Amino acid sequence: MGACPHAWRHNLQHRGRMWAASPAFRRQLFLLRSLAPSCTCVSGGRASSSSLRVHAMHAAAAGAVYEADAESVVRRITPPLDRARHKGQAGKIAVIGGCREYTGAPYFAAISALKVGADLSHVFCTKDAATVIKSYSPELIVHPILEESYSVRDDERESVSSIILTEVTKWMERFDCIVVGPGLGRDSFLLDGLFLVTNNISLVEDNSLAILTPNVYEYKRLVQKVLNCDVDEENASEQLTTLCQKIGGVTIMKKGKADVISDGKQVTQVSTFGSPRRCGGQGDILSGSVALFSSWARHFLLSNDQPTEKSVNPMILGCIAGSLLLRKAAGLAFEKKKRSTVTTDIIEFLGKSLEDICPAEQ
């Protein structure tokens, strides 16, 4: 399991919740850690034709956070649609999430990745959730392999965990990015991800491919646990930088009026106005989009041999692009639906939003 000889590059995306049972968790931690890059498959095309400039991303020191040139980021990392490419080359995304209570969140994340342009989008969830998530859309491949505590006897936990992890591990090698957590609830067998991250920082520690996208409450708890203090609004960007450093190189996108993004070295933000609607599920669109954009950014940077590009963190580019696209789509949806805008309406505008910024080539 640790070897992953044929592993694709994986990014790990937390949305605050994460699946794993306590005994299983240590193995999942190992699984997560074993998902290191080990593959050289990269997309070609536009990659080497222009250098990537992310304006003003190396700021932070004085507390000012500079706005990312997000449209430019989207244009650069989005791969050209090459006629010679095969299914899967534009991205294979997995979402681990979905339980008895939550089925919308993993669906939103998975379908968003597909609508931004991924070729394949899988969901790994509980049996109860699977039927529902499948019925939302025939486009998703849904694996009903997780278990909740109510369906597992105490003395079966170890063996059930083991079976689930074997099955999940078999699949995980095939994906470009894994979104961990949307809609896993707080069942004791599907342990809450915030609990895991805050109480087991080692889960993502030193994993430069991990991205956390906490909302304001999740961020507060993370700061309290990791930095042992309260959120400092006066020195927000320094605190975010410190938090990333303390965890050891993960990328954090702190969601809010502006999405502030850091990997401990640089801080940038996206504050393009989207929509005043705060309907639930927008964070899941963000997860799915960031997952795909991050994997595109990695392919782009790995295929680009300009020295100036070597210092750019693809996870940050993925966050910038995902943030902008959600904001654009939410804006278009709100224009049309006003107060009645729901998450599905926003997803319907992901395609147009990307097309407006970065037209697909024929």
Add this chain to the structure above:
Amino acid sequence: MGACPHAWRHNLQHRGRMWAASPAFRRQLFLLRSLAPSCTCVSGGRASSSSLRVHAMHAAAAGAVYEADAESVVRRITPPLDRARHKGQAGKIAVIGGCREYTGAPYFAAISALKVGADLSHVFCTKDAATVIKSYSPELIVHPILEESYSVRDDERESVSSIILTEVTKWMERFDCIVVGPGLGRDSFLLDGLFLVTNNISLVEDNSLAILTPNVYEYKRLVQKVLNCDVDEENASEQLTTLCQKIGGVTIMKKGKADVISDGKQVTQVSTFGSPRRCGGQGDILSGSVALFSSWARHFLLSNDQPTEKSVNPMILGCIAGSLLLRKAAGLAFEKKKRSTVTTDIIEFLGKSLEDICPAEQ
């Protein structure tokens, strides 16, 4: 079971996966083989009014593959909409596929057949898949009669197989074409079709009504197993011809940038540009369309008494027509949805694509 006295003509269409348990398999093989033509019901109308010309289909020898006049093929084999006809006469298609993980694939194949113009479209799948596939569309008739290994005890396998096969056989006689395999996964009781075809070539051997539609990876494995060598891109059409001959007269459509089609005697291709999107599920649209077009082509040729038509293989015509229609529909969907195009969007354009080529008569 072997007699099938009232059997309709059946084509067998593989998409790489196929249902059957190991003991059941031998019977299914028999079932597949027993699906030989024994009926003379054919569609009339336009059939005898013009001769069918498939330009440049008898090439192959020198390695050059000629483009099929695909629009002309579609126009000739598509039956007129005659007011006097009854339900079923425009085609009754069955899809055997759909398990716990995969529900989209059989749905896409079955609904595509209907959207191209079939009168009835059935799906035979597992119980888990049935509820979901039914929920995708009330248009389909879904039979929850297959079983997966997790729900069958080892000592029940033989008897369960027997019951399933009796039930399936009862139905199979009623269809014009059976699409075997999309979305059957790799459960040990729903054996993988590629495994079956590659390891049990006799399943389709000498069955001139069988069509295989492998993608690039499936084709590679098929070549390795049957010809005991690697894919030879330099002599691709000769190799394809040899492969068809070796299997004994089946038709193979090798999917790719151009879909290359052969029955061991002739090679042709369809390379009309469709869409650069490679979202999963397009192969399933193709299966459903090819199934219907192949049965239309057989009806057309059997009702046509011109001697020049006797040497034409209807399976090849079905492949040409299905390939073109998918490409046209994918192109129209991409024009509208760009990068966010998903398989459902393409299916929505099957009707317009056919209408553009071959307007329905009032």
